[in-house]
Amino acid sequence: MTAAESFDGLPDAVTDVFGDEATAEQAYDLLTVDVPPAAWIAALETARDGLGCTYFDWLSAVDEPGTGFRVCAHLAALPASGGRVRRLLLRTTVPHEAAVLPSAIDVYAGAAWHERETHEMFGIGFEGHPHLVPLLLPEGFEGHPLRKDFVLAARVAKAWPGAKEPGESEHGGPKRRTMLPPGVPDPNEWGPLKGQLPPAPARPARTARAAADRPPRRTPG
Structure with a gap:
């Protein structure tokens, strides 16, 4: 059976291709396959070697409260001549308290930068990555913003570590x-x-000015 035939046989034959714990669905010409974390690398190898998904597009994650981090890799099988592009979204879910996966760089070298970004944005570790350092955020940034x-x-x-507002002084004076x-x-x-901070200062109440203090209204003449 060719790679294209194996791909077209999914999602009905997902357990035959990706193992007993795999599930799959297809919508809008995108095949989505979910596998357990322990089968992550094996599933990537199956996608590359068994389904012909030699094109690595991107890898990222989604934070699912109460479930964990859903790590996704978007792959594609490109036709040799003519035909259609077959797209695969391979996913796995790791718990928040143990957010670690083996790195995919030995299967798809292009995953290196994507894993670095996913690591700094979500805090997910990728074991075996040779250079898992920040890619986008400034040095010393605290937390994982996604x-x-x-x-x-x-x-x-x-x-805020920046400069003071214009007009503000180190020695008192009016401040915004x-x-x-x-x-x-x-x-x-x-x-x-x-509940740990002092209450924010209240904005002074605006008082109505007396009619005598208001400038006269101009009337069209």
């Missing part, structure tokens, strides 16, 4: 009221520091 438990309010609770960035809640009401 995890669902990454709290944006942290940038409000921690002093501290503002929350758009979409970020009060860190004392939501997040890891909830």
Whole structure:
């Protein structure tokens, strides 16, 4: 049986190709196969050698609260001449408390940078990766920003390391009221520091000016 025939036989024959614990579904011309973490490398090798998926597109993850991190690799079998491209999304799920997978670089060398990005964005480890260091985030960045438990309010609770606002002085003087960035809640009401911070200063109430203090209204003439 050719690789194309094996591919077209899925998802009905998924357990014959990827093992007893594999499941599959097909929608919008994309075949999705889920395998357990222990079968991750074997499934990648099967996709490459058995289904002809020699093209590695990307690898990333999704944080599924209450389930774990779903690691996904998008692969493709390219036709030799004519025909159609067959696309495969291979997935596995690792628990939040043990987010580790073997590296796929020995199967698809192009996975190296994708695993580095997934490691820094989600905190997933890839055993056997020779250079699992940050790829996109600045040096010293704390946390993994694509995890669902990454709290944006942290940038409000921690002093911004940049320069002072124009007009502010080290020796007192008027200062601008501290503002929350758009979409970020009060860190004392939501997040890891909830209830641990002093209340934010209230904005002074605006008082109505007396009619005599208001400038006269201009009327069209």
